[in-house]
Amino acid sequence: MRDDGRVTSAATRRRMSVGELAIWRALVDTTAELRRILGAQLLRDSGVSPADYHVLLALSEANGGRLRSSELAAEIDWERSRLSHHLGRMERRGLIRRDDCSTDSRGAEVSLTEDGARMFRGATAPHALAIKKHFADALTPAQFEALDDILRTLQNHLHPEQAAAITREDLHV
Amino acid sequence: MRDDGRVTSAATRRRMSVGELAIWRALVDTTAELRRILGAQLLRDSGVSPADYHVLLALSEANGGRLRSSELAAEIDWERSRLSHHLGRMERRGLIRRDDCSTDSRGAEVSLTEDGARMFRGATAPHALAIKKHFADALTPAQFEALDDILRTLQNHLHPEQAAAITREDLHV
DNA sequence: TAATTATGGTTGACGCGTCAATGAGATGAG
DNA sequence: CTCATCTCATTGACGCGTCAACCATAATTA
Incomplete structure (x- = not known):
């Protein structure tokens, strides 16, 4: 390696300061706490986890409430494996359905059930309110x-x- | 409830804007991505997870590398149950040790092993470097x-x- | 001292996320 | 057509985090 590295963009040579590290830690801690609070409240209020909510949101925004599994994974930026596990759990609870895809026999089409759609609608307003209360209002x-x-x-x-x-x-x- | 609520601190009445919600989502997504990247790299580079690191850090800062289990839990703000599970896993890997407490027969004293201390020392510098690279330098x-x-x-x-x-x-x- | 309550810590069940492996169907080269 | 290769999706194993239940001991109260 050359002495001056290859990306010499001003800050690159300096060591990280204690203050910067402290801010990193504060960022991690504070966001973790917010996620914990809001996630727990979402679950209590509406019976859906943040992950459920993410999936339901993507599906309700999709055309006809249907998406190929891979499209859904790309939409919410999840690994397919993670999504597959989670869809399994959501299917057991009756929130979504998986059908064989007509145009690709390997594929799966994920769609909202009535229950899933209802759950999502019921969760939206209280969740937004909680975000406002704990985050936006500050x-x-x-x-x-x-x-x-x-x-x-x-x-x-x-x-x-x-x-x-x-x-x-x-x-x- | 009264019409004007009880905490009327300027922002309280307004609905949350779409932009504020988007920023909340960006905050969650971006911090999640940073945690994922830095956590995976810490594990690859040094064989310790972020949770391990947190525990090791608290222990090495403690007097004599020893802490009561509850003190440790308070220090890093974890539930005792979570800590107990995690200490079990770290004990199996030989990173920490649990001994009966002399002054309270219910208690447990957690201490760093040589291996644990070595692991922690080896993890610190690369981890700080990674935080600098992906976060602080930006x-x-x-x-x-x-x-x-x-x-x-x-x-x-x-x-x-x-x-x-x-x-x-x-x-x- | 005896009964009650509070505290320190562990456990089991279960949902979650990652990784590596797998199978089944699509696709492209020859 | 056939074989190699890629892609879609699922699975199993395992570490992790939460919740509720639990046991042992300490502290408190009667």
Whole structure:
């Protein structure tokens, strides 16, 4: 390796400061706590876990409440194996259904059941309210703006190639 | 309930905006991705999981590398049950040891083994480097400052009573 | 001291997430 | 057509986290 490395982008040579490490730890701890609180409340209030909610959300936004298993996995950025396990559990509870795909005999089509759709509808409002209460109500508009900027920066750092694409994508969240 | 609720702190009446929700989701997704990347790398590089690391860190900072099980749990803010399960697994791997406590026959004293201490020492530097690479190198000093402010605000919102205490605590991280 | 309650810690059941392996069907090269 | 290869999806094993139940001991109260 050369003495100056290959990505010499200003900060690269410096050691990480204690303060930066502390902020990293605070970020991990605080987000973990928020996820724990909101996840537990979602489950208590509506009987769906955050993971369930994620799946139900993607399915209800899909055309006709149906998606190929792989499409669903891509949509919510899960490994297929994880999704398969989770769909198994959700199927047992009657929230979704899996049918053979007509155009590809290997495939599975996942769809919402009536129960699943009802569960999702019932979960949405209380969940949004909880996010507002524990997260959104705490921050000022300036803080939101700063956080948005920070998260975009981190995403661009993680996925440099997609920098532009993500920004455009966000318009139809 | 009264029309104006009881905590009328400016933002309370407004509905959460779509943008705020999107930022919440981005926060959850981005931190999850960072944890996944850094956790996997820690495990590959050093053979310890993030949870292992947390336990090892607390023990090595403790006086003589020994802690009562409850103290350890309080230190890292884990449920006792979780800690007990995890200590069982770490004990099987020879990273820690549990002895009966001399002053309280119910208690257990947890201590680092030589192997555990060695593992921890070997994990520290690569882990810090990875955090720097994937997180710290992405942000400007101004962004760090903003993030610090945001996280403190969120913590104060979650634990209003401890507002002052936390700030003081942070000095000896 | 005897009965009650609180505390320290463990266990079992179960849902969850990852990894590696698998099977079945699609696809492309020859 | 046939063989190699890729893709879709599932499975099993295992570590992890939560909840409720549990046991032993300590502290408290009567």
